[in-house]
Amino acid sequence: MAPTVLAARGVGVSYGAQWALRDASLDVAEGEFVAVVGQSGSGKSTFLHALAGLVVPDKGSVTLGGVDVVAASDAERTRLRRERLGFVMQHGQLVPELTLGQNAAMPLRLLGATRRQALANVMPLLESLGVAHLASRLPGEVSGGEQQRVAVARALCARPAVVFADEPTGALDSANGAVVAAALRSSAREAGAAVVLVTHDSGLAAMADRVVTMADGRTREP
Ligand SMILES: Nc1ncnc2c1ncn2[C@@H]1O[C@H](COP(=O)(O)OP(=O)(O)OP(=O)(O)O)[C@@H](O)[C@H]1O
Ligand SMILES: [Mg+2]
Known part of the structure; x- marks a missing residue:
């Protein structure tokens, strides 16, 4: 069994008196592909945000690549995201004024690569x-x-340890969605990245090594 890259225990997130996430736990091994499924409002996105250090949990623990995400400072969490994590959201959130090549290369630019280096590095992945052929x-x-x-x-070019994908195919028809999900799976495997994929689509969940179901702010594994 590969070493654990991401471990979450008893994670809870509240907004005022309301718990958006009550008690969620998850272990992800290096290179593993995990699908998170569950009804709307069950806490999937909130859990993903807590795992990625985008929200700080009100209870529980999250450890990513040996770093305690809850105890880390904001600056450390930002650095962790930049250096170790990748994200694909429902709409790709590409910058409309930049070419596709520049968009894909953005994480490398943020890590200090020159424009030319960054583009050269991302081209094989786009290939x-x-x-x-659409890079410009x-x-x-x-x-x-x-x-x-x-x-x-873009999510994979900086060789992250974990890619978080929140319904990355939600805005696509099912044929296109399957193509993107398969591309995510194979590219992540090549890059050695683990993937945590939130999806409503049971067909996509079936591609995963493991499926975690959420209900009422809690995780449940079969
Ligand atoms: N910023 C917020 N303030 C207050 N409540 C929130 C906030 N974000 C989420 N919630 C609530 O927390 C619960 C979980 O929301 P979350 O977005 O995690 O669900 P989800 O499983 O991702 O749903 P969907 O499948 O519709 O995307 C919901 O009841 C939601 O209304
Ligand atoms: Mg959601």
Whole structure:
């Protein structure tokens, strides 16, 4: 069994008197692909945000690559996200004014690579995702599925330990969604990244090594 890269225990997040997340736990091994499923409002996005250090939990623990995410300072959490994590959201959140190549290369630029280095590094990934020929286009000039494949390249180019994907295919039809999810899985495997994928789609969940179900702010594994 591969070593654990991400471990969460009894995580809870409250907004005022309301618990958005009550008691969620998860272990992810290096390179593992985990799907998180559950009804709307069950706490999937909140859990993902807590795992990624985007919200600080009110109870429980999160450890990522040996770092205590809850005890870390804001600056440390930001650095952790930049250096160790990748994200693909429902809409790729690409910057409309930048070309697809520049969008994909953004994490490398933030880590200090020159424009040329960053682009050179991301091109093979765009190639393997079948979108390299679109690198000089703007996001508005390609399809939703193509945008999401660029977002997958962006999430993986800095070789993160874990990629978080919150319904990355939610805005796509099921055929395109399956293409993007398969691309995410194979590219993450090549890059050695673990994936935590939130999805409503049982077909996509079936691609995962493991499925975690959430209900009423709690995780449940079969
Ligand atoms: N910022 C917030 N303030 C108050 N309540 C919130 C906030 N964010 C989420 N919640 C509540 O917490 C619960 C869990 O929300 P969350 O977004 O995690 O659900 P989800 O499983 O991702 O749902 P969906 O499938 O619709 O995306 C919901 O009841 C939601 O209304
Ligand atoms: Mg959600």
